[in-house]
Amino acid sequence: MASQTNKPEGKETPKGEPKPKNKKGIRNPLLYAGTILLLVIVIIAFVFIPSMGSSSAGSIPDFGSWNGKPIQYRPDSYFANQVSQINEYLRQQGLPEQNFQMYAYQVWRIAFQSTAIRTALIDTVARSGFRVTEKGLDEAMTQLAQFQDNGKFSLDKYNQIPKATLLSLRNSTRDDLYVKRYYEDLYSVAPSTAEIQFVADMAKPQRTIVYTSIPLSDFPDTEVVAWGKNNSDLFRTIGISRITITSSESDTKKILQQVKDNKLSFEDAAKSHSKDAYADKGGDAGKVVYYIFEEGFANKADAAKVAALKKDEISDVYKVGENAWAFFKINSPIAEPDFTDPATMNEVRAYIKEKEKGTMESWAMAKATSLVTSTKAEDFKKIVQDAKLPIKEAGPMFVNLNTPTFYAYGQQIPLLQSSWTNNDPALADAESSESFMTQVFSLPLNTISKPLVVGDYVVVFFVKEEKQATDDDVAMTKFAYPYFQQQALDTQTRDTILKSKKFKDDFNKAFLALYKVGGTASSTTTTQQSQNQSTQGSGQDTQQNQSTTTTQQPEKK
Numbered sequence: 001m002a003s004q005t006n007k008p009e010g011k012e013t014p015k016g017e018p019k020p021k022n023k024k025g026i027r028n029p030l031l032y033a034g035t036i037l038l039l040v041i042v043i044i045a046f047v048f049i050p051s052m053g054s055s056s057a058g059s060i061p062d063f064g065s066w067n068g069k070p071i072q073y074r075p076d077s078y079f080a081n082q083v084s085q086i087n088e089y090l091r092q093q094g095l096p097e098q099n100f101q102m103y104a105y106q107v108w109r110i111a112f113q114s115t116a117i118r119t120a121l122i123d124t125v126a127r128s129g130f131r132v133t134e135k136g137l138d139e140a141m142t143q144l145a146q147f148q149d150n151g152k153f154s155l156d157k158y159n160q161i162p163k164a165t166l167l168s169l170r171n172s173t174r175d176d177l178y179v180k181r182y183y184e185d186l187y188s189v190a191p192s193t194a195e196i197q198f199v200a201d202m203a204k205p206q207r208t209i210v211y212t213s214i215p216l217s218d219f220p221d222t223e224v225v226a227w228g229k230n231n232s233d234l235f236r237t238i239g240i241s242r243i244t245i246t247s248s249e250s251d252t253k254k255i256l257q258q259v260k261d262n263k264l265s266f267e268d269a270a271k272s273h274s275k276d277a278y279a280d281k282g283g284d285a286g287k288v289v290y291y292i293f294e295e296g297f298a299n300k301a302d303a304a305k306v307a308a309l310k311k312d313e314i315s316d317v318y319k320v321g322e323n324a325w326a327f328f329k330i331n332s333p334i335a336e337p338d339f340t341d342p343a344t345m346n347e348v349r350a351y352i353k354e355k356e357k358g359t360m361e362s363w364a365m366a367k368a369t370s371l372v373t374s375t376k377a378e379d380f381k382k383i384v385q386d387a388k389l390p391i392k393e394a395g396p397m398f399v400n401l402n403t404p405t406f407y408a409y410g411q412q413i414p415l416l417q418s419s420w421t422n423n424d425p426a427l428a429d430a431e432s433s434e435s436f437m438t439q440v441f442s443l444p445l446n447t448i449s450k451p452l453v454v455g456d457y458v459v460v461f462f463v464k465e466e467k468q469a470t471d472d473d474v475a476m477t478k479f480a481y482p483y484f485q486q487q488a489l490d491t492q493t494r495d496t497i498l499k500s501k502k503f504k505d506d507f508n509k510a511f512l513a514l515y516k517v518g519g520t521a522s523s524t525t526t527t528q529q530s531q532n533q534s535t536q537g538s539g540q541d542t543q544q545n546q547s548t549t550t551t552q553q554p555e556k557k
Helices: 054-058 078-092 097-127 134-142 155-160 163-186 193-201 221-230 249-260 266-273 290-295 300-307 342-355 357-371 377-386 434-442 475-498 507-519
Strands: 039-043 064-066 069-071 205-215 237-245 284-289 318-321 324-335 392-397 405-408 411-414 452-454 457-468 503-505 526-530
Touching (some): 064 097, 069 097, 078 097, 097 475, 097 503, 097 507, 134 163, 193 475, 205 357, 237 266, 237 290, 249 324, 290 300, 342 357, 357 452, 357 457, 377 457, 392 457, 434 452
Antiparallel strands (some): 039 526, 205 457, 237 284
């Protein structure tokens, strides 16, 4: 429910308050298993592209289109201005000059999306039949800052502007009026007094609970062993070496044949040709747990074929990922797991937590259910003490599902102001749990609840007391709701446009073409190849991790 979108042009900020800035960090880790994927991150110096001549810019393909209308980059265009404004915003935030290029892709992407949204709004308003008259456009031109002198329109300043620039200003101002009209219509109906009061009243019933919790991490070793034995095939180990090739299947088979003909040792072939994390070790991947080994194959049945081989045998070529093929040498045959080994126990427990969490939840729910032999609050303390579990209190809390926020004053501000400070990991996910919130506010006072899964815990509680907040307590919510509503509408508008079938996104293709143009014209253009490999067994011989940060700013008016 939080809104962190660029503020589209034409939107009116509620009176009496500054226009909020907007910035958002996004982490986008890209994980690829079974192959090396060279992530070519195109880095472009910001000062270069906007200064390109028309002939260079003309060679750049369209970045996309809206309803058939191309979205293009041209010097002095809205797109170019957005790139420039976002760069300037980064400077104002104190980003060191040497780091600017690292944000190029994200900055251009944000600028492109802002341009796409603007194009869509203009098209939508134009299709509705709205038109800007020449008189209305003239009046809007007289309000532009570059023509003002002591707060009044200056004809002298106007006449000093080149004709081509004036024409460009008229076109952009006309577009501004279309966008402004869109948002005037969108916000023409402000939230009613009754609607604002309804939202504020959500925070009035406040309840305090007394609770205990059973962490899923208490899942006993005996249960881990039992589950592991019932699924022992997953935890077998096999010692292997591998050679991974990313050029083609036929190239992989040629290298395999050289190894089989003793023209090249397996170890030398790995060092010379393999494209995975084990190449420098002659392909030696060590001992691998079978379920990890199996996950690295495009076809899991191929893993079983390799595992059936004897010591020193070499496998056929198998597909292990997109554009990746591998063959294997058996260093030690597949072995059954030893459930007395702490390392095996840790492996099983980690597997259950990641892939079979329901097993842990079922165990904790059964334990909690066996403890709750009464529904009366007066019995709760004895029940919990007998089970040697902690008794805690939390609240007062109110219905604040997913903690809705809005962005203003340079920070995220909660719509509903909570006085409850939650420092207990057992309730870390409470406000995002609909079942928990439903139980808290529907359960009769002094009645023990059913056990509930809340994040990595099972929680049992009773409602100790309920009180009603005053109008003063919810005054901030009444004040904040119009902001929240506008940002929610912004988000809905943005998402509707960017997910529309009318929107065609060719950004990556155009951006790469832009890089090729820039590569011959600027010495500051660089290409970074990221190969962050991690070894998680032969099934995941490479794990690419790329973290990118996107900094957003609202479009300047």
